[in-house]
Amino acid sequence: xxxxxxxxxxxxxxxxxxxxxxxxxxxxxxxxxxxxxxxxxxxxxxxxxxxxxxxxxxxxxxxxxxxxxxxxxxxxxxxxxxxxxxxxxxxxxxxxxxxxxxxxxxxxxxxxxxxxxxxxxxxxxxxxxxxxxxxxxxxxxxxxxxxxxxxxxxxxxxxxxxxxxxxxxxxxxxxxxxxxxxxxxxxxxxxxxxxxxxxxxxxxxxxxxxxxxxxxxxxxxxxxxxxxxxxxxxxxxxxxxxxxxxxxxxxxxxxxxxxxxxxxxxxxxxxxxxxxxxxxxxxxxxxxxxxxxxxxxxxxxxxxxxxxxxxxxxxxxxxxxxxxxxxxxxxxxxxxxxxxxxxxxxxxxxxxxxxxxxxxxxxxxxxxxxxxxxxxxxxxxxxxxxxxxxxxxxxxxxxxxxxxxxxxxxxxxxxxxxxxxxxxxxxxxxxxxxxxxxxxxxxxxxxxxxxxxxxxxxxxxxxxxxxxxxxxxxxxxxx
Amino acid sequence: xxxxxxxxxxxxxxxxxxxxxxxxxxxxxxxxxxxxxxxxxxxxxxxxxxxxxxxxxxxxxxxxxxxxxxxxxxxxxxxxxxxxxxxxxxxxxxxxxxxxxxxxxxxxxxxxxxxxxxxxxxxxxxxxxxxxxxxxxxxxxxxxxxxxxxxxxxxxxxxxxxxxxxxxxxxxxxxxxxxxxxxxxxxxxxxxxxxxxxxxxxxxxxxxxxxxxxxxxxxxxxxxxxxxxxxxxxxxxxxxxxxxxxxxxxxxxxxxxxxxxxxxxxxxxxxxxxxxxxxxxxxxxxxxxxxxxxxxxxxxxxxxxxxxxxxxxxxxxxxxxxxxxxxxxxxxxxxxxxxxxxxxxxxxxxxxxxxxxxxxxxxxxxxxxxxxxxxxx
Numbered sequence: 001x002x003x004x005x006x007x008x009x010x011x012x013x014x015x016x017x018x019x020x021x022x023x024x025x026x027x028x029x030x031x032x033x034x035x036x037x038x039x040x041x042x043x044x045x046x047x048x049x050x051x052x053x054x055x056x057x058x059x060x061x062x063x064x065x066x067x068x069x070x071x072x073x074x075x076x077x078x079x080x081x082x083x084x085x086x087x088x089x090x091x092x093x094x095x096x097x098x099x100x101x102x103x104x105x106x107x108x109x110x111x112x113x114x115x116x117x118x119x120x121x122x123x124x125x126x127x128x129x130x131x132x133x134x135x136x137x138x139x140x141x142x143x144x145x146x147x148x149x150x151x152x153x154x155x156x157x158x159x160x161x162x163x164x165x166x167x168x169x170x171x172x173x174x175x176x177x178x179x180x181x182x183x184x185x186x187x188x189x190x191x192x193x194x195x196x197x198x199x200x201x202x203x204x205x206x207x208x209x210x211x212x213x214x215x216x217x218x219x220x221x222x223x224x225x226x227x228x229x230x231x232x233x234x235x236x237x238x239x240x241x242x243x244x245x246x247x248x249x250x251x252x253x254x255x256x257x258x259x260x261x262x263x264x265x266x267x268x269x270x271x272x273x274x275x276x277x278x279x280x281x282x283x284x285x286x287x288x289x290x291x292x293x294x295x296x297x298x299x300x301x302x303x304x305x306x307x308x309x310x311x312x313x314x315x316x317x318x319x320x321x322x323x324x325x326x327x328x329x330x331x332x333x334x335x336x337x338x339x340x341x342x343x344x345x346x347x348x349x350x351x352x353x354x355x356x357x358x359x360x361x362x363x364x365x366x367x368x369x370x371x372x373x374x375x376x377x378x379x380x381x382x383x384x385x386x387x388x389x390x391x392x393x394x395x396x397x398x399x400x401x402x403x404x405x406x407x408x409x410x411x412x413x414x415x416x417x418x419x420x421x422x423x424x425x426x427x428x429x430x431x432x433x434x435x436x437x438x439x440x441x442x443x444x445x446x447x448x449x450x451x452x453x454x455x456x457x458x459x460x461x462x463x464x465x466x467x468x469x470x471x472x473x474x475x476x477x478x479x
Numbered sequence: 480x481x482x483x484x485x486x487x488x489x490x491x492x493x494x495x496x497x498x499x500x501x502x503x504x505x506x507x508x509x510x511x512x513x514x515x516x517x518x519x520x521x522x523x524x525x526x527x528x529x530x531x532x533x534x535x536x537x538x539x540x541x542x543x544x545x546x547x548x549x550x551x552x553x554x555x556x557x558x559x560x561x562x563x564x565x566x567x568x569x570x571x572x573x574x575x576x577x578x579x580x581x582x583x584x585x586x587x588x589x590x591x592x593x594x595x596x597x598x599x600x601x602x603x604x605x606x607x608x609x610x611x612x613x614x615x616x617x618x619x620x621x622x623x624x625x626x627x628x629x630x631x632x633x634x635x636x637x638x639x640x641x642x643x644x645x646x647x648x649x650x651x652x653x654x655x656x657x658x659x660x661x662x663x664x665x666x667x668x669x670x671x672x673x674x675x676x677x678x679x680x681x682x683x684x685x686x687x688x689x690x691x692x693x694x695x696x697x698x699x700x701x702x703x704x705x706x707x708x709x710x711x712x713x714x715x716x717x718x719x720x721x722x723x724x725x726x727x728x729x730x731x732x733x734x735x736x737x738x739x740x741x742x743x744x745x746x747x748x749x750x751x752x753x754x755x756x757x758x759x760x761x762x763x764x765x766x767x768x769x770x771x772x773x774x775x776x777x778x779x780x781x782x783x784x785x786x787x788x789x790x791x792x793x794x795x796x797x798x799x800x801x802x803x804x805x806x807x808x809x810x811x812x813x814x815x816x817x818x819x820x821x822x823x824x825x826x827x828x829x830x831x832x833x834x835x836x837x838x839x840x841x842x843x844x845x846x847x848x849x850x851x852x853x854x855x856x
Binding site: 347355357359361362364382383386387388 | 760
């Protein structure tokens with residue numbers, strides 16, 4: 001995405017050079033002087049503006065006389081804090097655009113102020129979701145850490161630090177570039193109007209419209225910016241008390257995730273499945289492979305409640321059933337993973353007694369691996385050989401141990417790292433009512449849908465996105 | 480026609496209704512005598528007396544096609560048949576288990592339908608019932624195969640013609656023992672030995688009574704291309720199947736398959752083997768009639784019957800091990816369980832005193848004393 005922006009800003013710069021020989025200066029601090037956007041611009045006539053925090057709201061920026069010389073500048077406050085505020089030549093900044101409260105019209109309306117306001121608003125949302133202030137503080141800490149002379153004495157630690165630094169810098173640059181691009185477009189548009197260059201004006205207008213569209217995507221991306229969000233994951237479902245009825249509910253929940261994942265083009269594989277006696281499942285684990293699978297699925301952690309007339313009750317009474325959902329990230333190779341000693345493992349095979357070996361021909365080669373020090377177990381029975389079941393169970397065990405370690409080490413959002421056993425049955429997140437009325441309601445966000453069938457058929461994104469945004473968007477002080 | 484993906488779970492909740500709806504399907508089944516396997520592998524006219532190994536389902540060309548709705552009908556029928564098996568048999572090991580059968584059905588679909596099998600297992604969002612799918616066996620054959628599995632208790636591995644073993648997919652057919660999950664551990668043990676000491680990687684290994692060639696292929700792959708493996712078997716069918724599996728894994732240069740009884744084809748290797756592995760027949764003759772139907776009715780007695788107390792072949796292997804292994808050479812044999820393991824350990828440490836070191840019993844994942852391992856002094 002960022003490369004796209006760079007390309008676009010380059011082509012626009014060329015256009016600018018062709019039509020108007022105007023110098024645009026960009027002053028970047030050491031950290032943000034990315035050659036991509038700065039190259040091609042001369043900075044000899046650069047002017048920097050000092051932004052003051054007071055009184056910008058009262059200024060009628062749109063009425064300011066449009067100056068002949070256009071500048072998009074990134075200014076550095078005197079405090080030399082790492083916050084760089086981009087502005088147009090007439091000192092319009094993203095914050096001021098928002099403060100102006102220009103009405104946001106339909107996307108098809110050719111009104112630059114409307115576009116600018118919509119984009120500025122998105123930038124604000126993105127910053128909030130990225131926890132902008134915290135991000136900048138963390139970035140400064142990481143830079144300090146990176147400059148320590150003996151950092152690479154501990155390569156694992158150093159690798160972790162530099163990875164995080166790289167990822168945060170990328171996120172920060174992405175937003176800064178986007179912000180700068182918005183202001184450049186505004187300058188360009190004003191220039192075009194002044195020069196009565198209708199070609200440039202329409203070009204810029206459509207660039208703004210495109211930015212508006214992209215900004216919505218970026219808002220979504222910003223929802224998934226936590227450390228392990230990009231990972232694949234395991235989803236586990238466990239039936240609550242209540243036998244067949246809740247076993248059936250657990251399998252409905254599992255089916256819901258399977259189809260949801262397939263719609264999202266994630267690949268799904270059943271790892272472990274313990275069927276109920278009559279119907280449904282007691283518990284099951286699926287592996288969901290794909291970019292951001294964990295980031296989305298983590299929103300589903302908790303207890304899901306179903307109210308319906310049970311098809312298993314001959315008396316046709318109303319039943320309430322529960323199913324607990326846990327989500328475990330599968331950390332990538334780059335992450336530090338828990339070391340497992342072979343001697344800490346006990347591997348068991350399920351059998352119904354009997355002599356085994358040549359006596360028995362069975363396609364059942366399920367294994368359970370027990371990590372003795374922690375008591376954590378993992379089971380797999382859906383592979384076609386014992387060897388593969390073992391490998392698959394080991395992968396689950398590894399992820400469970402990683403998760404345990406993560407929960408221990410960091411104060412990460414605790415609810416996302418809870419394992420299935422830790423999820424209290426009181427921690428209800430969503431209710432699915434099929435009778436006497438029909439509704440699915442998320443108890444955390446109050447997001448609700450009146451068509452339970454569509455939800456059970458995997459149409460979960462509304463719930464997931466509303467939860468992710470509400471959990472990140474609350475607390476405006478973050479920005 | 481668009482059908483909803485939720486069908487599977489809906490159907491499982493309304494079983495009686497479904498079995499009623501499907502009762503008409505079996506009527507369209509081909510007569511049970513249609514032998515699919517024989518048709519498939521009709522040998523080229525100029526072939527010699529030995530029949531070539533059969534092609535497993537998953538390697539067969541998808542030359543059949545059927546509308547999805549028909550495949551669904553078969554799937555529902557097969558599911559029903561699997562769900563309604565009688566679990567009441569007193570001997571747990573000799574009854575069919577619906578859950579396992581349903582899993583096997585899923586694998587049968589994997590092996591017999593080209594590509595997008597989720598369409599059949601009911602996880603796809605929507606699909607078109609009129610759409611045609613490519614099959615590796617005709618629908619009639621599929622009905623017949625599933626009948627054989629349930630009514631004739633034909634082992635699933637013979638039905639699909641392959642067994643997934645370790646990370647391998649081995650072709651198997653009647654006349655060859657289906658490799659067991661327990662036996663995978665022999666390769667694990669060999670792997671441990673060869674990683675500890677490179678010397679084992681460069682020498683010659685032997686797998687006696689190789690059957691499908693499973694252990695030999697597993698061992699060859701952990702040797703990493705340096706050493707070689709000689710695999711022997713008395714049965715010509717096993718020789719053909721093992722040879723084919725060796726070829727499928729491109730190990731012709733590493734594994735040599737020789738026909739003959741135990742050590743007979745290995746005369747020139749006396750005292751030269753660095754490793755000797757075997758899963759010989761070890762079931763006591765008296766136990767043979769009571770075996771699980773899949774085993775007793777379908778698998779080769781030659782690979783199962785170990786004589787009066789089951790140790791005929793094992794004792795022969797012990798004697799041979801002392802003769803064939805070079806000093807420091809490793810052996811691992813599979814046994815019937817605790818009693819037999821102890822007997823073999825006894826025999827090797829007392830009767831064949833001063834021949835072996837570090838002779839010990841290793842358990843399988845079910846906790847049964849399954850293997851005897853050790854080194855030639």
